[in-house]
Amino acid sequence: MKITFDAIPLTAEKMTGIGWCEAGQTAALAALYPENTYEYSFFTDGKGTAEERIRQLSAEGIGMNTSRFPKKLYRGMSAVLPVPYSHFFGESDITHFFNYILPPGVEGRTVVTVHDMVYKAFPETVRGRTRLMLNMGLKSSMERADRIVTDSEFSKSEIIKYFPEHEGKIRVVPCGVNSEMFSPCTDSGRIEEVRSSLGISGDYFLYLGTIEPRKNLERLIMAYGHFIEESGEGAPELVLAGGKGWLYDGIFARVRSMGLENKVIFTKYVPSEDMAPLMSGALAFVFPSLYEGFGMPPLEAMSCGTSVLCSGAASLPEVTGDCAVICDPYSVRSITAGLRKLYRDSGLRRELSTKGLERAKDFTWERSAEMLMEIYKELMK
Numbered sequence: 001m002k003i004t005f006d007a008i009p010l011t012a013e014k015m016t017g018i019g020w021c022e023a024g025q026t027a028a029l030a031a032l033y034p035e036n037t038y039e040y041s042f043f044t045d046g047k048g049t050a051e052e053r054i055r056q057l058s059a060e061g062i063g064m065n066t067s068r069f070p071k072k073l074y075r076g077m078s079a080v081l082p083v084p085y086s087h088f089f090g091e092s093d094i095t096h097f098f099n100y101i102l103p104p105g106v107e108g109r110t111v112v113t114v115h116d117m118v119y120k121a122f123p124e125t126v127r128g129r130t131r132l133m134l135n136m137g138l139k140s141s142m143e144r145a146d147r148i149v150t151d152s153e154f155s156k157s158e159i160i161k162y163f164p165e166h167e168g169k170i171r172v173v174p175c176g177v178n179s180e181m182f183s184p185c186t187d188s189g190r191i192e193e194v195r196s197s198l199g200i201s202g203d204y205f206l207y208l209g210t211i212e213p214r215k216n217l218e219r220l221i222m223a224y225g226h227f228i229e230e231s232g233e234g235a236p237e238l239v240l241a242g243g244k245g246w247l248y249d250g251i252f253a254r255v256r257s258m259g260l261e262n263k264v265i266f267t268k269y270v271p272s273e274d275m276a277p278l279m280s281g282a283l284a285f286v287f288p289s290l291y292e293g294f295g296m297p298p299l300e301a302m303s304c305g306t307s308v309l310c311s312g313a314a315s316l317p318e319v320t321g322d323c324a325v326i327c328d329p330y331s332v333r334s335i336t337a338g339l340r341k342l343y344r345d346s347g348l349r350r351e352l353s354t355k356g357l358e359r360a361k362d363f364t365w366e367r368s369a370e371m372l373m374e375i376y377k378e379l380m381k
Helices: 017-032 049-055 071-080 128-144 153-162 164-169 188-197 217-231 249-257 272-280 296-303 316-320 332-344 346-360 365-380
Strands: 002-006 037-043 062-067 094-097 109-113 147-150 170-172 204-208 237-241 264-266 284-287 308-311 325-327
Touching: 002 017, 017 037, 017 062, 017 109, 017 296, 017 365, 037 049, 037 071, 049 062, 071 128, 094 365, 109 128, 109 365, 128 164, 147 153, 147 164, 147 365, 153 164, 153 170, 164 170, 188 272, 204 217, 204 272, 204 296, 217 237, 217 249, 217 332, 249 264, 272 296, 284 296, 284 332, 296 308, 296 316, 296 346, 308 316, 308 332, 325 332, 332 346
Parallel strands: 002 037, 002 094, 037 062, 094 109, 109 147, 147 170, 204 237, 204 284, 237 264, 284 308, 308 325
Antiparallel strands: none
8 A cells, every 4th residue: 555644743843742643653554564655745845844853753664745835825725725635745545644634635545533622622722723723624624534543432432422423434543652762761860860951859740741721730730739738848849841832821820829939840841852761750740631632641651660640531541540540630639639649658659650561561553553554454445
């Protein structure tokens, strides 16, 4: 087969979870099934920036199919006019789009990944232009697709709730974790180097992800404030690491209003090579998110051997199983209790570390790629 991957999520300056998902799945597909021809298709600015970013992912065996037509102009045009995608990138047996929108005029069989329905379930937490794009384009995108891939059984149920007519097209393909990138870091010097670079001075609870309302960080900060009152000034710091997302001002304001500026640390964007040392050095990883289509960060923390506190909402229990302390994301008291439990019980932390490492082994990009290939073969019959 000739298989094309739309590479827009891979060309972002700071890749999000959607980009890492595509990178993991496509690299594994090319490695496991070298008999096929693979290519990344994307619009380029002619300066080579996008090509360089994709090359850094080291996805061997995948070529590049580029167009110098302005990407933003194409997006605007295709939102209102049926501009054929194949006019820019030709025809493939399978073309897979990893970021919700499958444009018009794609020749051959098509697959689109729809990661979640957050724009329907929590529209107030979604950036305005993203919400507009999905409201305008997702329904027709799913109508055009031959198959719809999603990351969890929870997300499948959410898509069916809002778009029941597409139930027969939906296939669940869980994400994986890069066990080479995310593994226990035993180099204390490397851990200290990363901690120092981020301004962390002692023990810490770690959140790593986008700084935005859907991640429930205001309630986490409130819970941490109660935890500090109980535990005193010697308690671990709370490190909130990651890039700023949408409507983040309230999160910073909450820290100021509670007088926690000296205990809550907002870091800069954390490069991929620093993530495992940062996770490995944490007392525990905390992720009380309200809504996740899959929830990569807790899985990555488990793969690093770090104990996890996460919410019992959405898809997160599918990922963590019985390998995490589960809290009610809407209850500050419940989140506080989770922090207290992990802080005081070193035996529990060791138990969760061991169990989490084992569970993370079930989520590999190879397994994810095998499931995708079955979908591609199904389409070609």
